[in-house]
Amino acid sequence: MTQAPPPSSRHDTDPAGPPGDPLTLLATETNLTGVDFTGLDLRPALRRAPRPRTFTRCTFTEANLRSAHLADAVFTDCTALAADFTGALLDQTRWHGGSAAGANFTDADCGDLVCEGADLANTKWGGALLADASFTGCRMIGARLTRHRGLGLQLTRCNLAVANLNGLSLRGAHLTGIRFTEADLGGADFRDSTLEDCRLADANLRAADFTGADLRGADLGELTLATAAQFRGAAISPSQAAQICAALGLNVID
Numbered sequence: 001m002t003q004a005p006p007p008s009s010r011h012d013t014d015p016a017g018p019p020g021d022p023l024t025l026l027a028t029e030t031n032l033t034g035v036d037f038t039g040l041d042l043r044p045a046l047r048r049a050p051r052p053r054t055f056t057r058c059t060f061t062e063a064n065l066r067s068a069h070l071a072d073a074v075f076t077d078c079t080a081l082a083a084d085f086t087g088a089l090l091d092q093t094r095w096h097g098g099s100a101a102g103a104n105f106t107d108a109d110c111g112d113l114v115c116e117g118a119d120l121a122n123t124k125w126g127g128a129l130l131a132d133a134s135f136t137g138c139r140m141i142g143a144r145l146t147r148h149r150g151l152g153l154q155l156t157r158c159n160l161a162v163a164n165l166n167g168l169s170l171r172g173a174h175l176t177g178i179r180f181t182e183a184d185l186g187g188a189d190f191r192d193s194t195l196e197d198c199r200l201a202d203a204n205l206r207a208a209d210f211t212g213a214d215l216r217g218a219d220l221g222e223l224t225l226a227t228a229a230q231f232r233g234a235a236i237s238p239s240q241a242a243q244i245c246a247a248l249g250l251n252v253i254d
Contacts, residue, residue, distance in 0.1 A: 190209060
């Protein structure tokens, strides 16, 4: 008697399955809404027919997307908590809302990526290509953007409190509404950048370069002689200069 094959598992590498199965839908459809991919290995299904896909309110929590081909994909109000995008091709993807908190984007290709209003707390971007990537209105508390590759990273109205941005290159950037409170900005490159409505209070600025930067619209926290030295070469406002003079015991008289 021929023994029947064992039933397939949700972690099988073969994306084929019954109609409505998440992996089958991923392999055959381009517009997906409300599909739950929690804990699945999505690479075989994406490898079968690489093409732009649109995901709306889908769940990718703890999904395996290492080296997956997702160029030009659109994610709207999706959940990707602790998902693994290591080495994934995310070139020109769009993220609108939703959460990818704790996700791993290490070494991913994120050129021209656009994220708007997404929760990216505690995400990892080490070694990721972020050329001309933009993040607007994103919650990025505790994110790690060390060793990223590419120029032109844009940040607008993002919360990067306690983030690890060691060595981050923001040269020539116009930064608006960024909260760097208690972030590690050691060795960061802010040359010729403009910081408007940004908060740098209590950030680690060891060896950061602010040459030519415009800090007149930034909250620099309590300015003492020691902290002021970290902003050497930058333009500051009269009120900020008065704080430094006060720290030196000098009285500024109009």
